[in-house]
Amino acid sequence: GDSVTQMEGPVTLSEEAFLTINCTYTATGYPSLFWYVQYPGEGLQLLLKATKADDKGSNKGFEATYRKETTSFHLEKGSVQVSDSAVYFCALMGVFSGGYNKLIFGAGTRLAVHP
Amino acid sequence: EPEVTQTPSHQVTQMGQEVILRCVPISNHLYFYWYRQILGQKVEFLVSFYNNEISEKSEIFDDQFSVERPDGSNFTLKIRSTKLEDSAMYFCASSPTPNYGYTFGSGTRLTVV
Numbered sequence A: 001g002d003s004v005t006q007m008e009g010p011v012t013l014s015e016e017a018f019l020t021i022n023c024t025y026t027a028t029g030y031p032s033l034f035w036y037v038q039y040p041g042e043g044l045q046l047l048l049k050a051t052k053a054d055d056k057g058s059n060k061g062f063e064a065t066y067r068k069e070t071t072s073f074h075l076e077k078g079s080v081q082v083s084d085s086a087v088y089f090c091a092l093m094g095v096f097s098g099g100y101n102k103l104i105f106g107a108g109t110r111l112a113v114h115p
Numbered sequence B: 001e002p003e004v005t006q007t008p009s010h011q012v013t014q015m016g017q018e019v020i021l022r023c024v025p026i027s028n029h030l031y032f033y034w035y036r037q038i039l040g041q042k043v044e045f046l047v048s049f050y051n052n053e054i055s056e057k058s059e060i061f062d063d064q065f066s067v068e069r070p071d072g073s074n075f076t077l078k079i080r081s082t083k084l085e086d087s088a089m090y091f092c093a094s095s096p097t098p099n100y101g102y103t104f105g106s107g108t109r110l111t112v113v
Helices: none
Strands: A003-006 A011-014 A019-021 A023-026 A032-038 A044-050 A056-059 A062-065 A075-077 A086-095 A101-105 A109-114 B005-007 B010-013 B019-024 B031-037 B043-050 B053-057 B065-068 B075-079 B088-095 B108-112
Touching: A003 A086, A003 A101, A011 A019, A019 A109, A023 A032, A023 A086, A032 A056, A032 A062, A044 A062, A101 B031, A101 B043, B005 B088, B010 B019, B019 B031, B019 B088, B019 B108, B043 B065, B043 B075, B075 B088
Parallel strands: A011 A109, B010 B108
Antiparallel strands: A003 A023, A019 A075, A032 A044, A032 A086, A044 A056, A056 A062, A062 A075, A086 A101, A086 A109, B005 B019, B019 B075, B031 B043, B031 B088, B043 B053, B065 B075, B088 B108
16 A cells, blocks of 8 residues: 655754655555654644655755655755754655545654754 | 644543544635544544545544534544553644645644553
8 A cells, every 4th residue: 555654763963954854655646745744742734745746845944856756755954953853754645545535644753953 | 824723632531431532623624634643653544524424534443433523613533432542642634625735733632541
């Protein structure tokens, strides 16, 4: 079935470092891809999305490009801040039986940014 | 910005008791979902709901679970007889169309003792 694989955390970085969190997926058809962020004690917030191959989603300095050839959607940020410390979830939305969609999440990657 | 509201934020219940988790989706959204996240684990799909009926459910969503939209604004998840392994964060979400990103609520942390 459809699935999402993320790099294991935690990822620990110093402020202003470059961030990459790897995400690959397995899906039939052409799913939409998402990154969600969960700050400590809070719910899931949509960070960015891409709905077709070669689309780049971006928000708050984060970006990810939908790469169909490598089935990847890696999250990047050029200069992280302490406030970016959170758990990041990669997710795909495919079409399932009956035509209804659902999100399938990766396991999440915890990012800790130190001053 | 419109929000999905979940209540309560934290509920502690005894094993075997019934619990009802409440959600108020965004008002013009038509598709509703429940997900759960056991501490430190993956966010898992439970059920999707559209047009007053379940459109899909996972194997987790057994006979102990039910969902309802009782009054056109609330969307509830009932667990009939809670087990220790039901302890998790439960997230409600809604979307205007099936292919749009979901808006999640901030979750209800359920602790079964």
